[in-house]
Amino acid sequence: MRTLLVIEDGTEYREFAQLFLGPDFAVRSAVSADEALAEIARHGADALLIDLRFDRAPPEALTGDLDATAKRLFAGDRARALRYLQDQQGALILARLRAAGHAQPAVFVHDFPPRRLDNLRKLYGAVQAVPSFDAAAIRAALGMK
Amino acid sequence: MSEQGHAARLAHDVGKYIARTARNLPPGAPLDEELSAMLARDLYDLDGMRASERFARLAAPLLRDARLDEARALLAEVDGLEPALRARDPAAVARAAAIALTVERLLRALAREAAP
Numbered sequence: 600m601r602t603l604l605v606i607e608d609g610t611e612y613r614e615f616a617q618l619f620l621g622p623d624f625a626v627r628s629a630v631s632a633d634e635a636l637a638e639i640a641r642h643g644a645d646a647l648l649i650d651l652r653f654d655r656a657p658p659e660a661l662t663g664d665l666d667a668t669a670k671r672l673f674a675g676d677r678a679r680a681l682r683y684l685q686d687q688q689g690a691l692i693l694a695r696l697r698a699a700g701h702a703q704p705a706v707f708v709h710d711f712p713p714r715r716l717d718n719l720r721k722l723y724g725a726v727q728a729v730p731s732f733d734a735a736a737i738r739a740a741l742g743m744k
Numbered sequence: 745m746s747e748q749g750h751a752a753r754l755a756h757d758v759g760k761y762i763a764r765t766a767r768n769l770p771p772g773a774p775l776d777e778e779l780s781a782m783l784a785r786d787l788y789d790l791d792g793m794r795a796s797e798r799f800a801r802l803a804a805p806l807l808r809d810a811r812l813d814e815a816r817a818l819l820a821e822v823d824g825l826e827p828a829l830r831a832r833d834p835a836a837v838a839r840a841a842a843i844a845l846t847v848e849r850l851l852r853a854l855a856r857e858a859a860p
Binding site for chain 1: 745755756757760761763764765767768778779782791848852855856859
């Protein structure tokens with residue numbers, strides 16, 4: 600059976616995957632890039648289902664340098680930088696996984712504008728997005744029936 | 745946060761999650777306990793609060809829009825369905841699921857329109 604690694608800061612994606620994708624995948628989960636890397640090292644993963652926004656994660660668990668982001672993008676405003684890191688966390692985690700050599704297909708449940716999705720694909724290869732929690736669409740995005 | 749940011753957050757935090765179970769319910773089949781509990785969490789325990797409460801907080805900074813008024817009224821209706829939904833009454837489940845999908849559609853349309 601294929602393994603699906605769910606990466607999120609809550610439990611909603613995992614619950615959804617276990618209930619609606621469970622027959623097709625063994626579902627494992629991680630709450631951060633570090634945990635995802637450890638999970639892949641331990642158990643492998645055939646596909647990734649990634650949340651984009653990580654509002655509930657503690658700042659220290661987020662991927663991305665808060666101070667550097669504040670300086671580079673927000674004129675030193677750490678609050679805006681934190682919001683940015685939270686809002687983009689799924690993409691930042693995917694960047695770390697890709698940098699570590701993990702090229703599994705990744706699916707976001709997010710209504711990306713087409714240009715943003717194109718850009719994610721240019722940067723990170725096999726990236727799909729479905730706008731809602733639609734089990735059939737997610738299966739299709741992962742190449743399942 | 746900008747109007748665009750507020751609309752995107754509302755579509756994500758309410759629209760996307762409220763429809764998580766509703767979109768995947770098996771057509772015509774009675775709801776089992778697990779699905780029923782998950783649907784109830786989507787509607788009445790969205791990260792610790794009712795979808796209607798979360799909506800009210802996140803929609804407050806947004807400019808007036810008929811879609812927000814419609815979504816607000818539908819979520820109030822969902823609150824009224826809670827006892828019947830928790831009792832797995834098929835008509836209540838069907839109505840709540842239909843509302844969830846409508847609210848998701850309304851909020852996504854709003855977010856798309858607000859995007860640059």
